[in-house]
Amino acid sequence: MTDRYPGYNVLNKRDSVSWNDQTRAVIDARINIDPKFHRFCDEDEWKALCALCDQIVPQPARRSIKAPIAAMIDQKLYSGKGDGYRDARLPEQDKAWRLGLAALDAEAMVACEKSFCDLSHDQQHWLLGKIQRGQISSDAWQDLSPAIFFAKRLLHDIVSAYYAHPASWNEIGFGGPASPRGYVRMNFDRRDPWEAAEAWPGREQQARRENEGVG
Numbered sequence: 001m002t003d004r005y006p007g008y009n010v011l012n013k014r015d016s017v018s019w020n021d022q023t024r025a026v027i028d029a030r031i032n033i034d035p036k037f038h039r040f041c042d043e044d045e046w047k048a049l050c051a052l053c054d055q056i057v058p059q060p061a062r063r064s065i066k067a068p069i070a071a072m073i074d075q076k077l078y079s080g081k082g083d084g085y086r087d088a089r090l091p092e093q094d095k096a097w098r099l100g101l102a103a104l105d106a107e108a109m110v111a112c113e114k115s116f117c118d119l120s121h122d123q124q125h126w127l128l129g130k131i132q133r134g135q136i137s138s139d140a141w142q143d144l145s146p147a148i149f150f151a152k153r154l155l156h157d158i159v160s161a162y163y164a165h166p167a168s169w170n171e172i173g174f175g176g177p178a179s180p181r182g183y184v185r186m187n188f189d190r191r192d193p194w195e196a197a198e199a200w201p202g203r204e205q206q207a208r209r210e211n212e213g214v215g
Contacts, residue, residue: 005173005196006204008211010166016215018181018194027176030165033075035068040078040094045101047117049073052104055124056158059167067165073097073157087152089145096153099144106140107131173198 013019019027038046053069077094090096107130108116112123119127130136134147162168169176173196175183185192194214199207 003171004199005170005207005211006199007208008170008173008196008214010169010174010176010196012215013176013194016194018215019176020180023177023179027166030072031065033068033071035066035071037071038074040074041101044105044115045098046070046074048101048104048115051117051119051124052101052128052154053158055121055128056155057162063167065167067162067167069158069161069165072161072165076157076161087148089148090153091144093153093157096144096149097157099140099142100146100149100154103136103138103140103142103144103146104131106138107136110137170196 014024014027041049050070053073057067057069059066077097080094082093086093091099104116104127108114108119108123108127111127111130112119116124116127128150131146132150134145136146163172166176175195181194183192183195191197196214197207197210
């Protein structure tokens with residue numbers, strides 16, 4: 001697989017004029033999240049959440065730094081800080097996640113007589129497909145719609161956590177928060193010199209040279 005932004009490392013911006021002290025503090029905190037530390041989830045919930053995150057956003061084994069998605073979600077739930085909005089068909093995020101993770105395990109037990117984290121990769125994928133379609137067998141979901149939980153809570157929180165972490169920014173050429181430098185060339189197919197250069201076919205080496213100088 002060829003990198004879309006070869007040679008680009010968003011963390012090279014850390015000590016440049018692209019980021020200020022507040023930006024550095026926020027990003028440093030994200031980088032230093034312990035991927036195994038959790039306070040909101042109990043052990044069963046934690047195992048289910050980790051397996052769930054690996055299914056929804058599998059991260060390349062070759063990547064030296066990975067986004068600690070499960071730990072980021074656990075931290076958010078423990079803090080009690082929400083998004084400022086939610087789908088009215090769902091309960092508060094902490095209750096939704098507790099019900100959802102318990103129901104996920106219950107659904108796995110009904111279907112395969114194992115907890116979700118103990119299922120094979122293919123079994124997990126198959127079960128999540130059923131939940132996404134609302135095809136459930138367990139009554140553990142109570143009043144929580146599995147399809148709405150999947151679309152509006154599960155996917156939202158997992159994908160949001162992934163793309164909020166610097167580990168994912170290199171693959172999309174994102175420069176991090178635009179503070180204080182900001183962006184100037186906002187028109188289509190234009191970029192500022194402090195943005196990543198995309199490697200078009202035949203221009204991979206040129207993109208790498210440009211990206212190694214981005215800061």
